Amino acid sequence: MRDRREVLRLEGLRKSYNIGQPNEVEVLHGVDLCVDSADFAALVGPSGSGKSTLLNQIGLLDSPTDGELYLLGKPTREMDDEARTALRGRNIGFVFQFHHLIGAFTALENVLMPVMVARGKPDRETLDRARGLLADVGLEKYADRKPDQLSGGQQQRVAIARALITRPALLLADEPTGNLDTKTAADVFELLRRFNAQFGCAVLVVTHDPRLADTCDRTITLVDGRIDGDERHDAARADAS
Ligand SMILES: Nc1ncnc2c1ncn2[C@@H]1O[C@H](COP(=O)(O)OP(=O)(O)OP(=O)(O)O)[C@@H](O)[C@H]1O
Ligand SMILES: [Mg+2]
Numbered sequence: 456m457r458d459r460r461e462v463l464r465l466e467g468l469r470k471s472y473n474i475g476q477p478n479e480v481e482v483l484h485g486v487d488l489c490v491d492s493a494d495f496a497a498l499v500g501p502s503g504s505g506k507s508t509l510l511n512q513i514g515l516l517d518s519p520t521d522g523e524l525y526l527l528g529k530p531t532r533e534m535d536d537e538a539r540t541a542l543r544g545r546n547i548g549f550v551f552q553f554h555h556l557i558g559a560f561t562a563l564e565n566v567l568m569p570v571m572v573a574r575g576k577p578d579r580e581t582l583d584r585a586r587g588l589l590a591d592v593g594l595e596k597y598a599d600r601k602p603d604q605l606s607g608g609q610q611q612r613v614a615i616a617r618a619l620i621t622r623p624a625l626l627l628a629d630e631p632t633g634n635l636d637t638k639t640a641a642d643v644f645e646l647l648r649r650f651n652a653q654f655g656c657a658v659l660v661v662t663h664d665p666r667l668a669d670t671c672d673r674t675i676t677l678v679d680g681r682i683d684g685d686e687r688h689d690a691a692r693a694d695a696s
């Protein structure tokens with residue numbers, strides 16, 4: 456078995472929108488959750504149950520109203536924006552339903568983006584890593600193509616390579632396959648699975664597709680802003696490792 460270390464811990468996490476206004480609404484009602492480095496977990500639940508809201512809190516893109524969120528053991532509630540941005544940049548990779556690639560940049564430049572934002576011009580090692588990731592997602596021949604010269608599935612694979620360039624401890628994906636046909640969606644999940652094993656990168660992926668959720672080791676179900684189920688079904692994999 457691979458080493459497991461805690462990547463994420465949520466304690467009593469609450470999130471309200473429109474605080475102090477007549478339309479104030481609490482969307483997450485005290486979520487407790489632990490994710491460790493070996494996890495390959497699906498986050499499922501009805502539309503409006505708070506999955507994207509939860510992912511945005513976990514990704515430090517937004518701040519909870521109450522409760523604590525530990526990333527790699529560090530409490531984040533009291534952190535200022537600068538510290539949160541640095542922690543996010545170093546440790547979290549994102550893949551969204553729509554890839555958000557930059558149209559004017561090549562596939563390779565898009566993969567390098569997170570590093571360039573953080574550190575400026577990439578060094579040799581980073582360039583090699585970006586090319587390696589493009590090869591890992593089967594796109595080594597497409598490094599110089601712009602996004603509009605790639606298929607939807609290829610664009611999403613570039614987005615996955617981009618999310619991994621910083622070697623994040625946690626990869627968050629919000630319906631990364633919502634836009635793709637069944638076969639391409641399964642391929643994207645396969646890639647996420649491979650990187651989870653290869654890099655020991657915890658993966659938390661929102662999906663509406665029960666078949667894709669079944670390929671994960673763990674299914675966390677959110678209903679009305681509360682965790683309604685958290686099942687591990689990784690017995691086969693644990694036996695194999
Ligand atoms: N910025 C916001 N301001 C006010 N309410 C919001 C905001 N963002 C989300 N909500 C509300 O919070 C609830 C949860 O939304 P969220 O987007 O997290 O759901 P979801 O589970 O991701 O849904 P879906 O499966 O449709 O993507 C919804 O009722 C939504 O209307
Ligand atoms: Mg959503």
